[in-house]
Amino acid sequence: MGKRNTTLSSFIAATVTVLGFTHPVSAQVSCRDDLVTVSGDFGVARFTVQVADDYEERAQGLMNVPSMPTLSGMLFVYEHPQQTAFWMRNTLISLDMLFADETGTITRIHDKAIPLDETPIPGGDDIQYVLEINGGLAARLGIEEGDVMQHPSMGESAAKPCQ
Numbered sequence: 001m002g003k004r005n006t007t008l009s010s011f012i013a014a015t016v017t018v019l020g021f022t023h024p025v026s027a028q029v030s031c032r033d034d035l036v037t038v039s040g041d042f043g044v045a046r047f048t049v050q051v052a053d054d055y056e057e058r059a060q061g062l063m064n065v066p067s068m069p070t071l072s073g074m075l076f077v078y079e080h081p082q083q084t085a086f087w088m089r090n091t092l093i094s095l096d097m098l099f100a101d102e103t104g105t106i107t108r109i110h111d112k113a114i115p116l117d118e119t120p121i122p123g124g125d126d127i128q129y130v131l132e133i134n135g136g137l138a139a140r141l142g143i144e145e146g147d148v149m150q151h152p153s154m155g156e157s158a159a160k161p162c163q
Helices: 004-016 055-060 139-140 152-159
Strands: 035-040 041-053 071-086 094-098 104-113 121-134 148-150
Touching: 041 055, 041 121, 071 104, 104 121, 104 139, 121 139
Parallel strands: 041 071
Antiparallel strands: 035 041, 035 148, 071 121, 094 104, 094 121
16 A cells, blocks of 8 residues: 555544544444434444433523534433424524434434524424434434434333443
8 A cells, every 4th residue: 555545544544533433343332321322334423412301401402502513412302202393493503303213213314404494394203312413414424214323311122222
């Protein structure tokens, strides 16, 4: 391998590390209340999150937040699977919304929700978790429907329960 290829490989490895993205074979998942792990064919991504698990926190969401670090987000946790819909009222940043069922399996992704738009964004039926991350990030990382979230709030019904 020439010097250029070695430099490119080093750059790619550094970029992957900075993004918090690793290959599934080498991924050791730690379960913490402030961390959501998403895994799939693309590998593993880890997001530092705030958890919104009661009515008031879910109603506030990310409203009036002027910016958010790249690998951060908010995890909405519902008591049981239900029909969900979101909107972007008073939300200043574009968001991707990853809707997941009771097992943490992502069933729908709404990408690049428009700031301040009051159009309802349906998540579907039987949704128990919604992860909001920066707009466009799910596509950049390769996250797709069918990928799986992991978080302590998902308990034993999770497709990938915490250890």
